[in-house]
Amino acid sequence: xxxxxxxxxxxxxxxxxxxxxxxxxxxxxxxxxxxxxxxxxxxxxxxxxxxxxxxxxxxxxxxxxxxxxxxxxxxxxxxxxxxxxxxxxxxxxxxxxxxxxxxxxxxxxxxxxxxxxxxxxxxxxxxxxxxxxxxxxxxxxxxxxxxxxxxxxxxxxxxxxxxxxxxxxxxxxxxxxxxxxxxxxxxxxxxxxxxxxxxxxxxxxxxxxxxxxxxxxxxxxxxxxxxxxxxxxxxxxxxxxxxxxxxxxxxxxxxxxxxxxxxxxxxxxxxxxxxxxxxxxxxxxxxxxxxxxxxxxxxxxxxxxxxxxxxxxxxxxxxxxxxxxxxxxxxxxxxxxxxxxxxxxxxxxxxxxxxxxxxxxxxxxxxxxxxxxxxxxxxxxxxxxxxxxxxxxxxxxxxxxxxxxxxxxxxxxxxxxxxxxxxxxxxxxxxxxxxxxxxxxxxxxxxx
Ligand code: BGC
Numbered sequence: 050x051x052x053x054x055x056x057x058x059x060x061x062x063x064x065x066x067x068x069x070x071x072x073x074x075x076x077x078x079x080x081x082x083x084x085x086x087x088x089x090x091x092x093x094x095x096x097x098x099x100x101x102x103x104x105x106x107x108x109x110x111x112x113x114x115x116x117x118x119x120x121x122x123x124x125x126x127x128x129x130x131x132x133x134x135x136x137x138x139x140x141x142x143x144x145x146x147x148x149x150x151x152x153x154x155x156x157x158x159x160x161x162x163x164x165x166x167x168x169x170x171x172x173x174x175x176x177x178x179x180x181x182x183x184x185x186x187x188x189x190x191x192x193x194x195x196x197x198x199x200x201x202x203x204x205x206x207x208x209x210x211x212x213x214x215x216x217x218x219x220x221x222x223x224x225x226x227x228x229x230x231x232x233x234x235x236x237x238x239x240x241x242x243x244x245x246x247x248x249x250x251x252x253x254x255x256x257x258x259x260x261x262x263x264x265x266x267x268x269x270x271x272x273x274x275x276x277x278x279x280x281x282x283x284x285x286x287x288x289x290x291x292x293x294x295x296x297x298x299x300x301x302x303x304x305x306x307x308x309x310x311x312x313x314x315x316x317x318x319x320x321x322x323x324x325x326x327x328x329x330x331x332x333x334x335x336x337x338x339x340x341x342x343x344x345x346x347x348x349x350x351x352x353x354x355x356x357x358x359x360x361x362x363x364x365x366x367x368x369x370x371x372x373x374x375x376x377x378x379x380x381x382x383x384x385x386x387x388x389x390x391x392x393x394x395x396x397x398x399x400x401x402x403x404x405x406x407x408x409x410x411x412x413x414x415x416x417x418x419x420x421x422x423x424x425x426x427x428x429x430x431x432x433x434x435x436x437x438x439x440x441x442x443x444x445x446x447x448x449x450x451x452x453x454x455x456x457x458x459x460x461x462x463x464x465x466x467x468x469x470x471x472x473x474x475x476x477x478x479x480x481x482x483x484x485x486x487x488x489x490x491x492x493x494x495x496x497x
Contacts, residue, residue, distance in 0.1 A: 054425070054487050055432045056495055062165070062443030063488045064126035065119065065465065066400050068172035068216065070102045071452040073132060075109035079147035082138025084174035085184070085225075086455075089232030098458035105453045107473050109151065114475065116158045118466055119449065122481060123488045126165035128399060128445050129155065130172035130216065131201055140176030141193050149204050156208045165210035167445075169270060170198050170255065172216040173225065173232065180233050185226065185244040185251075188319075195254035202262035210265055213336055213399065214255045217272040218248040218300050230456050238353055242315040246324070249303055253327035260330075270336030270399040271300050274343040275381045279359050284347035288356035292345045297384075301335075303328045305392040334442070336399035337385070339427075342377035367423075368404040369461055375426035382434035382441065395440045401427050402447035404454070404461040407478060415467040420480040428487070446484065450475065 070086045090101035108115055119127050133140065135148035156166045171194065179190055198214065215221075221231070222244040229236035252269055259267050274296050278289035294310035302310050306329040314320065344359035364372035378401070385393055403423040407415050424446060431441050451464035459470055465481040468474070 054428060054490065057432065057491050058435065059494070060442075061491065062125045062397065063484075063491065064124050064128055064165075064167065064443060064445035065122065065449040066128040066445045066447050067108075067449050067452065068130040068169065068174075069132035069135070070105070070172070070174045071448075071454070072106040072108040072115075072450055073135075074102065074104040074107045076103050078109060079135075079151070080138060080145040081132065081148060082134040082140075082145075083177040084132070084134040085177055085180045085232040086174050088177055088180075089234055092234070095234065096456055096458045098460055100453065100458035102453045104470075106450050106468050106470075108450070111473065112151075112155050113158060115449065116155070116162055116164070118475060118477065118481075119159070119164055120162040121477070122449075122465070122485050123492075124164060126167050126210070126443065126445070127159055127449075128167040128169060128211075128213070130169035130174075132174050133171060133197055134174060134176040136201060137197050138176065140179035140190075141196065144200055149201070152201075153204060156205055160208060166205075166208060167211040167213065168201070168205065168209045169213040169216050170194075170201060171214065171251075173221050175233070184233055185221075185247045186241075188243075188247055188250070191247045191251035191254055194251035195258045198255035199258040199262065202259050207263050207265055209263070211334065211397075212259050212263065212265055212267045213270050214252040214259075214267070215248055216270045217338055218245065218252070218269075219296055220272050222248065223295075239315050242313070243319055245299055245313070246319050249300065249328045250324055252304070253324075253330045256330040256332065257327070266333035268332055268334035268336045268394075268397070268399075269300075269304065270338055272338045272340075273297050273381050273385070274339075274341060275377050275384060277342050277344050277361060278346065279344050280346040282347060285345075288347045289345050291355040292343065292358075296343065301385075301389070304332065305329065305389055307392075332394055335385070335394050335396050337381070337396050338400035338447070339378045339381055339398065340401075340403075341371045342374050342380070365419075367419075368406050369457075371403070373403065373423055373426070375423075375430040378427050378430040379433045382431070382439045383437060386434075386437070386439045393440075395442045397443035397445065398427075398431060398441065399445050400447040401444065402463050404463050407451070407462050407464075407467055409467065409476060413476070415476050415478040417478045417480045420465075420478065421483045424480065424484065 224231035226241040298310040451462040451468040454461040467476040
């Protein structure tokens with residue numbers, strides 16, 4: 050049992066999030082092309098359990114049942130991603146009509162259930178032919194992305210109620226191109242900066258394209274992690290500044306018209322005249338994905354990086370070994386508010402969630418009290434930020450379903466709904482019932 054949830058403002062948007070490659074499966078169906086994640090997952094040793102997203106949650110074939118689960122939960126909105134290789138298999142040129150039809154059906158089904166479709170255009174599944182031409186290291190990929198955004202919006206237009214260009218460009222750059230632990234598996238460290246600039250440019254050009262096709266609001270979903278400096282030397286503090294610039298500012302300062310943070314541009318020749326203005330095209334909402342804070346201190350002498358990352362003690366931990374730190378979400382929202390002031394658009398929490406080793410009990414039910422405690426704590430952190438004056442308009446739980454967790458394969462379960470990957474049976478967990486009740490109570494308003 051948790052204490053009653055405090056009230057949220059009228060119109061606060063309750064939602065859940067997923068992404069295409071993590072749930073859809075059907076990678077060869079109806080003309081879909083290969084993505085960098087197909088290639089990566091099929092390369093031996095890349096994914097801990099050797100699994101792939103070939104089938105995942107088979108959402109492509111089960112989307113109607115999954116929308117029924119959303120409807121049962123009572124959410125206002127569902128954030129999904131469009132798989133670029135499904136709608137434009139080679140990343141440029143011809144459209145795959147069958148791929149677009151899938152999202153068209155999904156959007157109509159959501160609307161028929163009174164659920165706002167929130168579409169992310171890019172959640173890391175670049176068409177493989179674009180990677181073969183340089184991927185996000187190539188400036189042309191930014192233009193290809195804008196053209197793809199245009200063709201999706203031409204079809205789904207205003208039926209999508211919130212458009213999100215990119216998901217977590219920082220994580221895609223750092224894990225995919227910097228450290229090689231995500232697709233496309235490159236290990237460029239700081240030479241990955243072109244991936245930052247080209248994603249940001251692609252975002253800006255996509256915003257311009259979307260404005261010609263829709264009056265719905267447009268956003269980006271960034272991953273943020275408040276930085277905790279451990280140690281009190283000048284070198285420790287400098288490490289904190291460097292990490293904050295990379296993780297929290299690199300994909301925010303330029304969007305909000307401030308240009309790149311000091312020390313992040315490794316090759317100024319990449320930034321052409323007009324690029325910063327294109328990147329700073331106004332957005333309506335800032336999507337905030339939050340999982341945990343990061344401990345930082347001065348690097349060891351032989352480190353190739355300007356900081357060391359240090360585990361934070363004193364918190365319970367998820368199955369991912371991430372600290373459960375709702376205070377970090379409160380801190381982060383305050384940091385955004387203070388750092389960007391009037392330039393900060395309204396915020397929606399576009400991802401918040403946790404992995405635990407959930408399994409059905411003898412009664413067939415899945416009890417996940419740790420997830421309930423996690424969500425309870427993070428919602429109270431949002432409430433505290435609202436009390437401080439931060440304009441937060443919504444909260445999306447990651448994730449609706451247990452799903453294919455990138456390099457962790459099927460070993461990490463983030464869902465409100467348990468998925469048996471052998472049978473594809475869906476079993477709502479106790480957190481699903483808890484969230485359903487929280488949303489229903491929020492809609493009823495204050496008790497009289
Ligand atoms: C990503 C999700 C991922 C989640 C948990 C976020 O970084 O957007 O795709 O499943 O974190 O790791």
